[in-house]
Amino acid sequence: MTYDAAGRPVRDVAPLQQTIRCFGAAVLLLSLFLPVPACPAAAQDAENPPPDSxxxxxxxxxxxxxxxxxxxxxxxxxxxxxxxxxxxxxxxxxxxxxxxxxxxxxxxxxxxxxxxxxxxxxxxxxxxxxxxxxxxxxxxQYDRLFTRKGQNPFWDGTLESLAGVPISTVLGYSYGQEFDSASFLDKHPSINDARMVRMVLEGRYPLGIGPASVVRSHARTLNMEDRLVFLDPPVAENxxxxxxxxxxxxxxxxxxxxxxxxxxxxxxxxxxxxxxxxxxxxxxxxxx
Incomplete structure (x- = not known):
C-alpha cells in the first residue's frame, strides 16, 4: 500500500488499467471474426438483379x-x-x-x-x-393485310370475311391468338418474310399479312413496292x-x-x- 503527502492511502490502479486494456483488445479481436449485420440501406436495391445474374x-x-x-x-x-x-x-x-x-x-x-x-x-x-x-x-406491331395492286380481296375487318381466301404467312410466326387459332383461315406459310412478300406481289396468293414497315422494306428490296397495297383496318395490334x-x-x-x-x-x-x-x-x- 502506498500513501500520498497527507498520509492517505493511494490505491494502485495500474493492474485495473492493464485489465481494461486487455479486455478491449480481446473485444476488438473477436469483432474481426463475427458477421456484421447488414445495414438496411446497404441491402440489395429492389431494382437490382440477383447475384447470380x-x-x-x-x-x-x-x-x-x-x-x-x-x-x-x-x-x-x-x-x-x-x-x-x-x-x-x-x-x-x-x-x-x-x-x-x-x-x-x-x-x-x-x-x-x-x-x-x-x-x-x-x-x-x-x-x-x-x-x-x-x-x-x-x-x-400492327399486323396488316396486304395485296397486289389490281386485286380486290374482300376484307370487312372480321376474320370471318377471309374464310377460304389463301393468305401467305411466315412459318413459326404468331399473328395474335385470334388469328393463330382461326382454323377456318387458309394459311400458307413461307420460310421467311421476303418470300412471303414475293408470293403475294408476284400473284401466287391474293393476301399476305405482316407489319407494314417490314412488308414495305422487303417489297422495296425486291423492287416491287409499286405493286403493294395495304388493306384497312389492321388485323391486330400485337x-x-x-x-x-x-x-x-x-x-x-x-x-x-x-x-x-x-x-x-x-x-x-x-x-x-x-x-x-x-x-x-x-x-x-x-x-x-
Missing part, C-alpha cells in the same frame, strides 16, 4: 431485317426492341448477347434451354408452355415481349427485368424512347 443474357432475335423492331447493319443488330431492352439491362448492370437465328430455331433453343430467352415475340398459349414472359412490351426460357435457369431475373422495363417505358422517368407514343410504330420510315 452476372453472365450476359443470351437472347435469340430473328435473323432478318425487320424494321423498325430489328435492323441489321452487317453483323450488328439494332432497332426499337434492342434499344429499349439494352436501356433496361443497363439499369441492372447487365448486358445481352444477341444471336440472330431463323425463327423456328430460336423457339427450339428456347424450348430446350440452350439460350436464355427471346427478344421481341408475341404472346400465345403454346409459347407460354416453355417461356416466361416479362409483361412489359418492348414495342407494338405487343412484342421479352421472354425467358423456363429451362435456362434465369427466372430469378424476371422481377428485376419487369421493373427495369417499366422504368424505361415510363414517360415520367425521363428514359422513355417514345416507342408507345400513340403512333403506329410500323409506319416509321424503314431503315435501308
Amino acid at each position: 452476372a453472365a450476359p443474357l443470351v437472347l435469340g432475335v430473328v435473323n432478318i431485317h425487320y424494321p423498325p423492331f430489328f435492323v441489321f447493319r452487317g453483323d450488328r443488330v439494332s432497332g426499337l426492341c434492342i434499344e429499349r431492352l439494352d436501356r433496361a439491362l443497363a439499369l441492372l448492370g447487365l448486358r445481352a448477347e444477341y444471336r440472330p437465328l431463323p425463327w423456328n430455331r430460336i423457339l427450339d433453343l428456347a424450348r430446350s434451354g440452350e439460350i436464355d430467352g427471346v427478344a421481341g415475340l408475341l404472346w400465345n398459349q403454346e409459347r407460354q408452355e416453355f417461356l416466361e414472359y416479362v409483361n412489359v412490351p418492348l414495342a407494338k 405487343p412484342l415481349f421479352l421472354a425467358l426460357s423456363r429451362k435456362a435457369g434465369r427466372s430469378a431475373l424476371l422481377p428485376a427485368l419487369f421493373r427495369a422495363l417499366r422504368r424505361v417505358s415510363d414517360p415520367d422517368s425521363g428514359l422513355d424512347s417514345g416507342l408507345d407514343s400513340g403512333r403506329d410504330s410500323t409506319e416509321l420510315p424503314a431503315t435501308p
Whole structure:
C-alpha cells in the first residue's frame, strides 16, 4: 500500500488499467471474426438483379431485317426492341448477347434451354408452355393485310370475311391468338418474310399479312413496292415481349427485368424512347 503527502492511502490502479486494456483488445479481436449485420440501406436495391445474374443474357432475335423492331447493319443488330431492352439491362448492370437465328430455331433453343430467352415475340398459349414472359412490351406491331395492286380481296375487318381466301404467312410466326387459332383461315406459310412478300406481289396468293414497315422494306428490296397495297383496318395490334426460357435457369431475373422495363417505358422517368407514343410504330420510315 502506498500513501500520498497527507498520509492517505493511494490505491494502485495500474493492474485495473492493464485489465481494461486487455479486455478491449480481446473485444476488438473477436469483432474481426463475427458477421456484421447488414445495414438496411446497404441491402440489395429492389431494382437490382440477383447475384447470380452476372453472365450476359443470351437472347435469340430473328435473323432478318425487320424494321423498325430489328435492323441489321452487317453483323450488328439494332432497332426499337434492342434499344429499349439494352436501356433496361443497363439499369441492372447487365448486358445481352444477341444471336440472330431463323425463327423456328430460336423457339427450339428456347424450348430446350440452350439460350436464355427471346427478344421481341408475341404472346400465345403454346409459347407460354416453355417461356416466361416479362409483361412489359418492348414495342407494338400492327399486323396488316396486304395485296397486289389490281386485286380486290374482300376484307370487312372480321376474320370471318377471309374464310377460304389463301393468305401467305411466315412459318413459326404468331399473328395474335385470334388469328393463330382461326382454323377456318387458309394459311400458307413461307420460310421467311421476303418470300412471303414475293408470293403475294408476284400473284401466287391474293393476301399476305405482316407489319407494314417490314412488308414495305422487303417489297422495296425486291423492287416491287409499286405493286403493294395495304388493306384497312389492321388485323391486330400485337405487343412484342421479352421472354425467358423456363429451362435456362434465369427466372430469378424476371422481377428485376419487369421493373427495369417499366422504368424505361415510363414517360415520367425521363428514359422513355417514345416507342408507345400513340403512333403506329410500323409506319416509321424503314431503315435501308
